[in-house]
Amino acid sequence: MNKFIPISQPSITQKEIDFVNDAIRSGWVSSIGKYIDRFENDFAKFCGVKYAVAVSNGTVAIHLALVAINIKEGDEVIIPDFTFIATANAVLYTGATPVFADIDPVSLCIDPGSIKRKITNRTRAIMPVHLYGHPADMNAISRIASGHDLYVIEDAAEAHGAEINGLKVGGLGICGIFSFYGNKIITTGEGGMITTNDQALYERCRLLRDHAMDKNKRYWHSEKGFNYRMTNLQAALGCAQMERIDELIIKRKNIFDSYQKHLKNIPGLRLNRSHDYTKPVHWLVCMESDKFNESTRDLFMKKIKEQGVDSRPYFYPVSDMPMFRKADTPVAHEVYKKGINLPTYFDLTEAEIDFICNVIKNNLP
Numbered sequence: 136m137n138k139f140i141p142i143s144q145p146s147i148t149q150k151e152i153d154f155v156n157d158a159i160r161s162g163w164v165s166s167i168g169k170y171i172d173r174f175e176n177d178f179a180k181f182c183g184v185k186y187a188v189a190v191s192n193g194t195v196a197i198h199l200a201l202v203a204i205n206i207k208e209g210d211e212v213i214i215p216d217f218t219f220i221a222t223a224n225a226v227l228y229t230g231a232t233p234v235f236a237d238i239d240p241v242s243l244c245i246d247p248g249s250i251k252r253k254i255t256n257r258t259r260a261i262m263p264v265h266l267y268g269h270p271a272d273m274n275a276i277s278r279i280a281s282g283h284d285l286y287v288i289e290d291a292a293e294a295h296g297a298e299i300n301g302l303k304v305g306g307l308g309i310c311g312i313f314s315f316y317g318n319k320i321i322t323t324g325e326g327g328m329i330t331t332n333d334q335a336l337y338e339r340c341r342l343l344r345d346h347a348m349d350k351n352k353r354y355w356h357s358e359k360g361f362n363y364r365m366t367n368l369q370a371a372l373g374c375a376q377m378e379r380i381d382e383l384i385i386k387r388k389n390i391f392d393s394y395q396k397h398l399k400n401i402p403g404l405r406l407n408r409s410h411d412y413t414k415p416v417h418w419l420v421c422m423e424s425d426k427f428n429e430s431t432r433d434l435f436m437k438k439i440k441e442q443g444v445d446s447r448p449y450f451y452p453v454s455d456m457p458m459f460r461k462a463d464t465p466v467a468h469e470v471y472k473k474g475i476n477l478p479t480y481f482d483l484t485e486a487e488i489d490f491i492c493n494v495i496k497n498n499l500p
């Protein structure tokens with residue numbers, strides 16, 4: 136086998152092609168059209184929430200949600216130090232300050248104990264991230280939030296369909312946000328969604344998404360809004376993916392189980408771990424080795440790439456980036472060097488997983 140195995144690729148079938156063709160033939164190519172409403176309805180139903188608002192990507196979904204709950208300059212939003220940069224950047228867009236909490240080494244999600252230590256009188260919201268498909272400890276986070284009168288926004292960009300105690304993510308705080316980038320659980324090319332049970336917040340997000348244009352007086356704008364709309368073409372792709380989402384999630388779980396079977400009993404090596412109150416979705420297979428440090432890990436990734444296997448490093452602690460202030464987050468700073476993500480996508484075959492795992496075993500330090 137000498138084909139290069141990428142880390143990710145979308146699953147596009149005839150259904151996706153048919154839906155997008157139908158949308159483009161209809162002439163409704165911008166942000167009005169039947170697929171937008173249908174995608175929002177399908178997604179809300181899937182998450183078990185009352186409302187969903189489709190937007191142009193996951194990053195603006197976070198920004199819009201923060202603006203809608205009136206986060207502004209001088210406010211602080213607590214986020215995990217171990218996440219994709221968009222979580223922190225969206226906080227910066229509002230003028231507020233992201234405050235970095237440490238993570239739980241098992242779930243890789245924000246540690247509720249660390250959240251408590253980061254609360255100040257400027258804290259307005261907590262934004263846990265369901266990282267790599269594992270839900271954050273929402274019960275503990277909700278208790279802390281209600282004790283301090285804080286909003287909770289779930290960054291569920293990587294966790295469509297993940298559950299805690301039988302409840303799907305996206306409806307466990309004031310709102311949830313999702314991404315439909317090409318490598319996520321489902322894709323619309325670029326795209327995002329805000330999910331909520333709060334009618335006022337829903338209406339506010341819809342208003343702000345569309346230049347804050349008055350519902351009853353066209354071209355009247357009583358505040359600063361945005362163009363954060365999703366197109367009907369993107370939503371058509373999303374509707375096709377929603378018809379297949381259960382299948383897409385099951386396949387990722389099977390891929391994870393397969394990796395687990397091939398890579399068990401290797402000293403110091405572990406794949407994604409989860410807490411029993413959760414049902415994660417396997418957005419990306421995570422592999423950690425106690426023998427990795429940043430340079431041995433990067434060398435390992437280079438070697439397996441030369442043999443046809445792509446991988447990607449764990450996220451760096453966000454607070455280490457030049458635009459943020461350094462944070463005291465020892466777990467995030469220890470974990471990030473030890474981990475990589477392995478190819479995880481619908482069309483990955485059993486034979487390819489077998490091949491990948493042999494390459495891994497032959498190159499581990």
Ligand SMILES: *Cc1c(COP(=O)(O)O)cnc(C)c1O
Pocket residue numbers: 192193194195218219221222264290292293313314315316325326327
């Ligand atoms: C992908 C992602 C986002 C941003 O989504 P985009 O659609 O790429 O803008 C936000 N947060 C996390 C944790 C992500 O993985």
